Amino acid sequence: MPTSAPIRLRVFSLNCWGIRYVSKHCVERFVLIGDLLNKEELDIALLQEVWCEKDFLFLKKKLGNVYPYSHYFKSGFIGSGLAVFSKHRIHDAFLYRYSLNGYPYMAQHGDWFGGKAVGKVLLNISGLTVHVFVTHLHAEYCRERDSYLPHRVVQTWELQQFIRHTSAGADVVILGGDLNMHPDDLGTRLLRNCTGLLDCFTEATSFDGCEGGNTHITENPFTNTDELIPYEGGIRIDYILFKGSGQVDASCESLSTTKGPVPGQPFPYSDHEALTAELLLTPTKKGYGCSEREFGCVADKIPDLVNMVNEARTEVKVGLHCAERMRHTTSRTGIMGLVLLLLELAIAAVPLFALGAEQPFPKASFYLLGALCFAILLSTLLLYIFYSMEVKALQGAEDQMRLSLRSLQESLKVSPKVLSSDLFQNPPDDPATLEPDN
């Protein structure tokens, strides 16, 4: 049974840049991160890019006294990199792997191997059911020509679907992580508007940290400053988002970020800045219903939401077009490989019929060419399978978006005022449910 006294919750999020043998001072930085977490005595710490399980186990041991509960989310080839440390018992954990996450042959980017996902843990804090989500979306390597944009849009779509569908029973919802999207990017807006989650940076009563809440800044010695030149001070791509419910009023008291170099330490904690938010949760006696602040209970939002979903659908269609083109190119290359192989076999058959020819048969070239044909056939087969799966995933996301659009448009027709972000959970089929005070 929830207590009625306000509860203060301190939440931490950091992309740890924990790529062993690649990230600078990886082992030493995990020691520093552990020290910081132990000193801060937070309620929940959400970590990303803890790629190596050894580093998670090191932290688990180091933090055991302050954070007796933890969960490490495993997925993909390397892992999801996601870890949660909590002062409160973790009752349940669940993982959703995004259906798209880059390309395996883009090994230099490596996202595909990480098995990016959204992890959820379920906590009970003073009688309140708190659903905590942690995620890390596909990186943006080139903002001008971002070939991964459709993948990130689909990831955002799946993230908001996962949060909406799994948090119906939550008193409080918290999401932390590296979204790899700027605050006004399509994905960030889509996520906020579909789920009703609020951004700690815009909501915090007090803020202490980098200008504009930036989490990827030029002052950080690990950062490649060239890519940040157009953005001067840096960019904001890490977030802590939250919302309450009819049962709990949630607000953000304060937000802080680290600021690059750490005084007294030889280097920063990571190439990203860490976020610490202090949330205030006040149990209400309102019961289920419309909470103006948390859900944005205004009909005006629906047209925006419709535009956003349309925009997302366009991006997905662009991605679909690319994926289909790539699949087409792959199948054409495969056919060429097959023709080459048949041609070679025909050439090989010639000496059989023209016995006694004077020219010796060029065996070396024959075998080399044969091997090449097989390599082409095998790689195009694998790529064809991969692109077909990409096409299916993109089509699936687009179908879901189309369905949501129809639902949104239908609800606009039926009623001028509707609980926008709760739309999909409580579909407004029955006009009675659309009355604002029902």
Next chain:
Amino acid sequence: MPTSAPIRLRVFSLNCWGIRYVSKHCVERFVLIGDLLNKEELDIALLQEVWCEKDFLFLKKKLGNVYPYSHYFKSGFIGSGLAVFSKHRIHDAFLYRYSLNGYPYMAQHGDWFGGKAVGKVLLNISGLTVHVFVTHLHAEYCRERDSYLPHRVVQTWELQQFIRHTSAGADVVILGGDLNMHPDDLGTRLLRNCTGLLDCFTEATSFDGCEGGNTHITENPFTNTDELIPYEGGIRIDYILFKGSGQVDASCESLSTTKGPVPGQPFPYSDHEALTAELLLTPTKKGYGCSEREFGCVADKIPDLVNMVNEARTEVKVGLHCAERMRHTTSRTGIMGLVLLLLELAIAAVPLFALGAEQPFPKASFYLLGALCFAILLSTLLLYIFYSMEVKALQGAEDQMRLSLRSLQESLKVSPKVLSSDLFQNPPDDPATLEPDN
């Protein structure tokens, strides 16, 4: 606002065996299935193995008048094969792809290519929020030596996690599909006990169909009767499960199955029998609370649940052991391929230093062996990546199971009587919440 009059809901489920060019009379059978669905005028039809989108589009067109709403779930290389047709508007759709689903190199079984998943659609029927799930788990090819058992157990685990986490806001939950598990198999018990879902076959007031509710029977001319010999009449592997909530009492009025050959038709609808359940939904005014029948509100169930999760964990560990062994073998083979390649390069280097040797260099064997080495290296690399992902997925499932076990055991310590299947949603941290009447 829900009406208080009882609502009758007719739900249909069929594995359509729709493998074009492989399944017998595939196109003709979809015509028959369409006719049946149009004649029956059901509320919801849940179809599996609609592998070809053309067949879905054919049904969509054919059923448009009776079932104006439909959704086709796309995933994997071929698709998930899952389709929903509904008389009621589909407000939202969401898909969860299972992290494990067989092996790509087992092409003769083909499960991997299908991208097996659980699909969810959200309906609003007379003011009730109805969450409908459709799924198809990995096939069982050999019951005695079932190498896919760990994969199916992980799929079941993820299925129950998905249902539990996404249906907190539901008034009614319905799951239909081909689980490829017998009624007393570990997976089926785990699913029923974790989610609180009830089996229409055991709950139905009246039943009309194959003996024992079997859905894969010897009388069906498409069935391979050899594999059913140990089970005489057949096996029950297709299910419709349901549960109500504090808001709605749900019961099953009747269940029927098709019985192999269809009178007046040249062949059956599929190699599986179709299920039709009639559910009675009675809105209550109880509000949230303990509904003895739907949730099995007895503490006695927790030890059973603990045993089941332990049993599942053992299966997953067996799978993990196999996957790790396979990965080990793969890496050893890869190393052998590498050694062979180096050896070959050394042999190739010999003539360079021993100029004027009399023996001609065996170019053909050299190139053939080189190609073999590369083939070994490439295939072991791909297999190593695949097995690593399998290991990660199995470890992830085991971690979640361990967490759930701890939660269950903790709740047993804290209170002797607890709402078992609701455990994870309302974790019993606060002893006050554990009082049976709270």
